[in-house]
Amino acid sequence: MRKTKFKAIVIGVSLGGAKALQMILSALPEKFPVPIIIVQHISPHSDNYFVIHLNGLCKIKVKEAQEKEKAEAGTVYISPPNYHLLIEEDGTFSLSIEGRVNYSRPSVDVLFESAAYAYGTGLIGIILTGANNDGSKGLKKIQEEGGLSIVQDPKTAEAESMPKAAIAATETDYIVPLEKISELMIELCK
Amino acid sequence: MNKPDKENINIEIKLLLEAVFLKYGYDFRNYSQAHVKRRIMHRLSVSGCENITQMIHEVLYDQSFFNKLLLDLSINVTEMFRDPSFYQALRQKVIPNLKTYPFIKIWHAGCSTGEEAYSLAIILKEEGLYDKVQIYATDFNQLVLKKAKEGIYPINLIKEYTYNYQKSGGLNSFADYYNAKYDSVIIDTELKKNIVFADHNLVLDGVFGEMNLIICRNVLIYFNRELQDRVIKLFSDSLVHGGFLCLGSKENLRFSKYSNNFLDVEKNEKIYKKVAFVNESKSV
Numbered sequence A: 001m002r003k004t005k006f007k008a009i010v011i012g013v014s015l016g017g018a019k020a021l022q023m024i025l026s027a028l029p030e031k032f033p034v035p036i037i038i039v040q041h042i043s044p045h046s047d048n049y050f051v052i053h054l055n056g057l058c059k060i061k062v063k064e065a066q067e068k069e070k071a072e073a074g075t076v077y078i079s080p081p082n083y084h085l086l087i088e089e090d091g092t093f094s095l096s097i098e099g100r101v102n103y104s105r106p107s108v109d110v111l112f113e114s115a116a117y118a119y120g121t122g123l124i125g126i127i128l129t130g131a132n133n134d135g136s137k138g139l140k141k142i143q144e145e146g147g148l149s150i151v152q153d154p155k156t157a158e159a160e161s162m163p164k165a166a167i168a169a170t171e172t173d174y175i176v177p178l179e180k181i182s183e184l185m186i187e188l189c190k
Numbered sequence B: 001m002n003k004p005d006k007e008n009i010n011i012e013i014k015l016l017l018e019a020v021f022l023k024y025g026y027d028f029r030n031y032s033q034a035h036v037k038r039r040i041m042h043r044l045s046v047s048g049c050e051n052i053t054q055m056i057h058e059v060l061y062d063q064s065f066f067n068k069l070l071l072d073l074s075i076n077v078t079e080m081f082r083d084p085s086f087y088q089a090l091r092q093k094v095i096p097n098l099k100t101y102p103f104i105k106i107w108h109a110g111c112s113t114g115e116e117a118y119s120l121a122i123i124l125k126e127e128g129l130y131d132k133v134q135i136y137a138t139d140f141n142q143l144v145l146k147k148a149k150e151g152i153y154p155i156n157l158i159k160e161y162t163y164n165y166q167k168s169g170g171l172n173s174f175a176d177y178y179n180a181k182y183d184s185v186i187i188d189t190e191l192k193k194n195i196v197f198a199d200h201n202l203v204l205d206g207v208f209g210e211m212n213l214i215i216c217r218n219v220l221i222y223f224n225r226e227l228q229d230r231v232i233k234l235f236s237d238s239l240v241h242g243g244f245l246c247l248g249s250k251e252n253l254r255f256s257k258y259s260n261n262f263l264d265v266e267k268n269e270k271i272y273k274k275v276a277f278v279n280e281s282k283s284v
């Protein structure tokens, strides 16, 4: 296994995301050693019910990412609906209402690309279930900048096209079933 | 030659922004870096340029190249009645206060192609206030200001705008406010009557008169903290005591050194009120 210490994890998820995120995040310890930043495709009109629900369910703190807030270890940040989420090289969040990318706002590619610049070799990118191909370009970018890539085994995904597209676009480091992802995250960030 | 590394790319971006500033006076040096980098890399990939340094040359010698870059960097995406709950709060919490004034001045900063300004005009009309307001809608991009003045929008967006309008507490039929023609709609000229669209750059230009209400949504998200502070001070200085400031749903005054100049009116909708006595010593 590689020697670099990881500094952050980014996750992209779409259709089927509620279940997948619940399973992964509820298995993480309260003091997870790096920030976890998530883009989930949701309706532009949705409220933050899901974030509150997840926070109640998990040991680790879950909140909506706020602009200019600094991403801290032991916290899960979820993109607000109808905004793209970017991470700056100083580790703070930026938002944008730039048009949809891959028919999506927030878009996984937008977050992943900025995170790849911000964290370089210290980044882990994870693509989960989804019915489109958002995130595959971003995951490739993460790889180009020296980061590590993980994709949910499409056989275990509610919708397989997003993980399949990510696998096709990258030389994926780990392809793992949904129920093994949290374990791997804990192991890699030890 | 080696593949440009992150450090070199960041240096080249700085030089490009410097060139844009020196040549054209637009100052993007304090915009969100991640955003600027994303947009510049996008322009690089479609431009045929080899690298950012070559883009600097293009920017300096080809104004049309600069114009494209300006559009890339300024993000003119907008809609009518975006965030309907904001407009509802505006009706309930701000309009009743504005009604107490004989004449009302409103500054709509970063108005882009005008959709928000016309949304506001509709509300003011329905609340019986439109005839005593003057709206100054400003942006630093001439191209979008021209579109704003025309008030012509694609018809395929109307369904969503109608939905937003209804959710925002609209009192009439949304169709009353535009005329459809082929695949476009044109905003009712009555709504344009009291709106002046004008060029104003929030980074460089100064105070804009004594306003009762300032609306500036989804512009500050593109600025770094320093620049946000400059603009918030500008807004504070441009408001009458007790005047209102409305920001985008995901923007707030929390980190600003001028936050003490304002009180929350409606926290969730980012509506603030300038306090009666601003402690000037704090405003450096």
Ligand SMILES: C[S@@+](CC[C@H](N)C(=O)[O-])C[C@H]1O[C@@H](n2cnc3c(N)ncnc32)[C@H](O)[C@@H]1O
Pocket: A097, A098, B074, B075, B076, B077, B078, B079, B082, B109, B110, B111, B112, B113, B116, B138, B139, B140, B141, B144, B200, B201, B202, B203, B204, B216, B217, B218, B219, B248
């Ligand atoms: C994303 S749009 C927001 C439009 C609208 N307020 C909304 O929320 O839907 C941002 C606008 O701010 C304008 N803008 C960016 N920097 C500016 C500056 N320094 N001065 C004035 N306008 C600026 C852009 O041209 C663009 O039209």
